[in-house]
Amino acid sequence: MNDNASFLVLFLAPVKDFLADDKVSEILINGPNQIYIERGGRLEETAAHFTGEAQLKAAAVNIAKSVDRQLDEMHPDLDARLPDGSRVHATIPPVSRCGTIISIRKFKKEMLTIDKLEQFGSVPKEGAQILNAIVKLRKNTIVSGGTSSGKTSVLNALSGLIPEKDRILVLEDASELQLQQKHCVYFETRKPDKNGQGEFSIRDLVIASLRLRPDRLVIGEIRGGEALDLLQAMNTGHSGSMSTIHANSPLDALSRMETCAIMSGINFPLNAIRMQVASAINCVVHTMRLPDGARKIVEIAEVLPLEQGEYRIRPLMQWKTEAIGEDGCVSGRFILGEPPSFRSNAEIMHLELPEYK
Ligand SMILES: Nc1ncnc2c1ncn2[C@@H]1O[C@H](COP(=O)(O)OP(=O)(O)O)[C@@H](O)[C@H]1O
Ligand SMILES: [Mg+2]
Incomplete structure (x- = not known):
């Protein structure tokens, strides 16, 4: 596991299996209790969840810090590329109304021909x-x-x-x-x-x-x-x-x-x-x-x-x-x-x- 992957897993432990699964292309976290993934072109709701808003928001803030950006009241959204090429977009309340929102579009290791x-x-x-x-x-x-x-x-x-x-x-x-x-x-x-x-x-x-x-x-x-x-x-x-x-x-x-x-x-x-x-x-x-x-x-x-x-x-x-x-x-x-x-x-x-x- 490379540094970035281990860092992601640290903050995003509840979705670590999806991060590791190459068939999952997107992870959509809509507040602490609702997590969808896209697998093989279809969206599915998962049973995964964060312990609460505090844990989820901390994950988003730490991701922002790791790429030298701010995520706070004055900068309520973050669009970042992680070192492995995955894209992360995060929004925190009150801009997002049901808690912190994080969407991760995973970097494709293999592109289509x-x-x-x-x-x-x-x-x-x-x-x-x-x-x-x-x-x-x-x-x-x-x-x-x-x-x-x-x-x-x-x-x-x-x-x-x-x-x-x-x-x-x-x-x-x-x-x-x-x-x-x-x-x-x-x-x-x-x-x-x-x-x-x-x-x-x-x-x-x-x-x-x-x-x-x-x-x-x-x-x-x-x-x-x-x-x-x-x-x-x-x-x-x-x-x-x-x-x-x-x-x-x-x-x-x-x-x-x-x-x-x-x-x-x-x-x-x-x-x-x-x-x-x-x-x-x-x-x-x-x-x-x-x-x-x-x-x-x-x-x-x-x-x-x-x-x-x-x-x-x-x-x-x-x-x-x-x-x-x-x-x-x-x-x-x-x-x-x-x-x-x-x-x-x-x-x-x-x-x-x-x-x-
Ligand atoms: N023809 C295809 N067959 C199967 N999966 C595909 C195909 N085209 C794209 N995908 C998958 O669909 C997702 C979105 O594709 P992408 O090319 O990024 O779309 P867009 O640029 O329109 O947002 C990616 O996970 C990609 O691998
Ligand atoms: Mg595109």
Whole structure:
């Protein structure tokens, strides 16, 4: 057991078994008497509990101390990364009303690859072929989906398709991605210190990274004004870049990119921003957590030019849910859409695509 693990166990003894269990991906502590875990994609309530609020709050405060941060009346929430890569978020009363809340997202030792996604039925062979062509042909790609739908996992899998010869810069808020290539340079944002100084945001990272000769930018998640910098990078020669965004559909992902670009404070006319979005982003890969907990790539779409100022996409592959059994199990199938506009380029590059009629 490494130092960090033993330190965690010390403060978080009631959940130590879940910390040690690789099948548990998340631990959600909602006050001393209610603890949920996510295991194999499903949430379950557990019988574990803390002796009381005092023990739980002490755990949260000690975790904060161990990463040199404060958790008290003036700073009632903590977002921290532990040395083993796990993310901890804690909130103390009165901000949280049912006692101290701690959520732990455990660091994944193994990230998914496209082959694994195929094995799990998250994407069919044809979908994997399309994704491979998208990455090899340097299409700028956004992975969209809801919370915990598998966006980061799919981004990691896509990054695995980038050729070894490319120099990849990885920019993240909290390091999660683990690329397989050798020539990867990783960056992480920094939060302001207790005096509000020293912040280094994703936006700062995007701007700085462009001076470091990237062939590809891989950005963990777009949440705000950095969207504009990424769009500009994508439009000015850094093709083949990729990121994720929280959205309900591929079209919604484009609207969300637009909203985030506006958050940068620029004063462009809306149509100009839309044109940037529609020309910078070539493909959207949409992920979903189905009602039975299975995560799938439910759509791969190509972004088409604007029509009368509106976004348009062409679905290349879609998941159709056909039935939900009494046991909650979802059944359905993947449907192949129209051939992509890059079909002939893929042929030139000897990249295999599905057989279209
Ligand atoms: N296709 C998949 N099959 C099984 N588990 C998956 C799949 N994709 C993601 N997961 C698991 O689901 C959890 C959330 O995935 P993540 O990629 O972090 O989602 P998001 O970035 O959308 O929040 C992780 O524990 C991850 O390992
Ligand atoms: Mg994520």
